[in-house]
Amino acid sequence: MEPDYLATVLLSSLSSASILLIATLGLAVVYGLMGVINLAHGEFLMVGAYSALTATQIGIPYVLAIPVAVMITMLIGGVVEVLVVRRLYGRLFDTMLATWGLGMVFNQGAVLLFGTVSPGIGMPQYSIRIGEFSLAAYPLAMIAVAAGTLAFVYLLLTRTVYGMKARASIQEPEMAQAIGIDSSRINMLTFAIGTGLAGFAGAVLLPIIPATPSMGLFFAVKGFLTVVVAGPVALTGTALTAVGLGGGASVTASFMTSVIGDVFFFLATALLLWLYPLGISSKWRRKL
Amino acid sequence: MFKISNATGGYGKTIIIRDVSISVKTGEAVALLGRNGVGKTTLMRFATGLIPSKSGLVEIDDRTAPPAPAKRARMGLGYVPQGRFVFPRMSVAENIAVAAASNGHDAKETIAELLLDFPLLKPKVDDLAGGLSGGQQQILALARALAIKPKILLLDEPTEGVQPSIIDEMAGVLKRMNTERGIAILIAEQNLDFCLSIADRAYVMEKGSIRMETDRDRLRHDKALQQELLGV
Numbered sequence: 240m241e242p243d244y245l246a247t248v249l250l251s252s253l254s255s256a257s258i259l260l261i262a263t264l265g266l267a268v269v270y271g272l273m274g275v276i277n278l279a280h281g282e283f284l285m286v287g288a289y290s291a292l293t294a295t296q297i298g299i300p301y302v303l304a305i306p307v308a309v310m311i312t313m314l315i316g317g318v319v320e321v322l323v324v325r326r327l328y329g330r331l332f333d334t335m336l337a338t339w340g341l342g343m344v345f346n347q348g349a350v351l352l353f354g355t356v357s358p359g360i361g362m363p364q365y366s367i368r369i370g371e372f373s374l375a376a377y378p379l380a381m382i383a384v385a386a387g388t389l390a391f392v393y394l395l396l397t398r399t400v401y402g403m404k405a406r407a408s409i410q411e412p413e414m415a416q417a418i419g420i421d422s423s424r425i426n427m428l429t430f431a432i433g434t435g436l437a438g439f440a441g442a443v444l445l446p447i448i449p450a451t452p453s454m455g456l457f458f459a460v461k462g463f464l465t466v467v468v469a470g471p472v473a474l475t476g477t478a479l480t481a482v483g484l485g486g487g488a489s490v491t492a493s494f495m496t497s498v499i500g501d502v503f504f505f506l507a508t509a510l511l512l513w514l515y516p517l518g519i520s521s522k523w524r525r526k527l
Numbered sequence: 528m529f530k531i532s533n534a535t536g537g538y539g540k541t542i543i544i545r546d547v548s549i550s551v552k553t554g555e556a557v558a559l560l561g562r563n564g565v566g567k568t569t570l571m572r573f574a575t576g577l578i579p580s581k582s583g584l585v586e587i588d589d590r591t592a593p594p595a596p597a598k599r600a601r602m603g604l605g606y607v608p609q610g611r612f613v614f615p616r617m618s619v620a621e622n623i624a625v626a627a628a629s630n631g632h633d634a635k636e637t638i639a640e641l642l643l644d645f646p647l648l649k650p651k652v653d654d655l656a657g658g659l660s661g662g663q664q665q666i667l668a669l670a671r672a673l674a675i676k677p678k679i680l681l682l683d684e685p686t687e688g689v690q691p692s693i694i695d696e697m698a699g700v701l702k703r704m705n706t707e708r709g710i711a712i713l714i715a716e717q718n719l720d721f722c723l724s725i726a727d728r729a730y731v732m733e734k735g736s737i738r739m740e741t742d743r744d745r746l747r748h749d750k751a752l753q754q755e756l757l758g759v
Binding site: 400403404406407410411413414415416417418419420421422471524526527 | 575576577595596597600601606608612613614615616617618621624625626628629630634655658671672674675
């Protein structure tokens with residue numbers, strides 16, 4: 240096998256693992272950290288994508304459309320936390336039903352507003368050559384974006400006062416209040432950061448994955464599996480799982496077919512959950 | 528300084544404490560005694576605001592306390608719960624830092640001060656709190672409560688499941704906090720010796736009410752009272 244072909248496969252697989260990680264980080268915060276099953280996560284990603292698309296259509300440069308999408312999804316996330324999620328903490332099944340319904344509303348709202356087919360935005364036409372192969376640069380840049388986003392979330396939650404308050408409020412809610420933390424405000428912010436990360440994913444992946452009302456489903460399924468396999472050490476576990484499962488599936492797909500790649504993903508998930516029912520990180524002594 | 532007046536409350540529709548009134552003066556250490564299940568923990572949780580009040584009033588630092596537990600903490604109410612409840616996936620340093628920072632105190636300074644008071648925590652400062660032994664967690668829960676720089680400290684069964692050497696250390700620190708820094712203390716306990724070494728005065732609870740108020744000397748010498756009230 241040619242070394243340049245191998246390098247191409249590895250790079251593009253790392254890139255698809257990174258895309259999975261970008262789409263999953265919001266879930267790692269909302270489900271992995273907070274324990275809230277937000278079945279509307281994929282729809283938040285979709286809202287982020289449409290927000291960025293609409294922003295570019297009214298003339299805002301794409302680079303600025305991304306923060307616009309993050310702000311919109313954070314805002315909606317904050318409102319959803321106050322109106323729905325806050326009332327259902329600790330009621331897993333009710334939360335699932337409520338957020339599932341919310342997802343349907345978002346989905347149908349997008350169909351009504353934008354129709355089922357929407358124009359993509361052009362991918363920046365840069366590419367790099369490896370031997371006789373050529374790879375588009377934008378998907379490769381997602382490796383750096385994933386690493387950067389992961390580092391940002393990690394530092395936000397471990398090195399800032401907000402991050403300590405957020406983890407304290409999640410781990411022992413009553414004691415967090417008893418030492419002076421306004422935990423309902425902090426939980427709202429944490430949920431909004433999670434949905435904002437979904438919005439960021441939708442916006443930053445827009446050149447690769449065009450906005451459609453049902454785009455969220457694909458990421459929601461793989462994202463949830465990734466976070467469940469990751470277990471309680473939400474961020475490190477999710478990063479490792481996304482690279483392992485997403486990268487592995489992509490390598491498999493390059494040598495065989497994309498269907499077999501997906502089969503690899505689901506079989507590996509089943510195997511890992513059989514070996515580690517509480518997630519691969521259940522015995523790790525790490526904060527995050 | 529700290530006062531609970533006519534407290535009535537419980538869980539859901541079940542009333543556990545009825546019309547309880549107690550007070551702690553500035554710099555005073557008071558014990559709350561009574562057998563298991565008489566409502567000591569419920570009274571503590573009533574004082575912190577963690578259970579809603581059916582009726583009654585809490586005053587901290589001579590001001591009426593608002594219902595929110597976080598606001599009560601910022602008024603100077605420190606709380607060490609029964610069962611410790613440290614933040615398990617946070618380091619020892621973070622457990623203290625988050626309490627200090629939430630009340631506007633410098634986190635690094637507070638950690639340094641408290642490590643002087645609790646040298647036992649020093650080698651564990653970067654470990655996750657969930658990995659500490661029961662006694663170490665109890666010390667950490669105490670350090671966390673002190674990190675808010677409380678005016679009144681509530682302790683709920685702090686010696687439960689803790690080894691004797693750590694109980695002695697805890698008694699020493701509490702005595703010092705009380706006499707040197709003037710922190711008022713209200714301590715619910717089964718361990719009478721521990722209580723007597725710290726508190727000057729005691730309330731005795733029975734069936735959700737205050738049965739009597741007594742002082743250290745009477746408690747220490749009246750064996751019949753000890754037997755009757757505490758089963759010791």
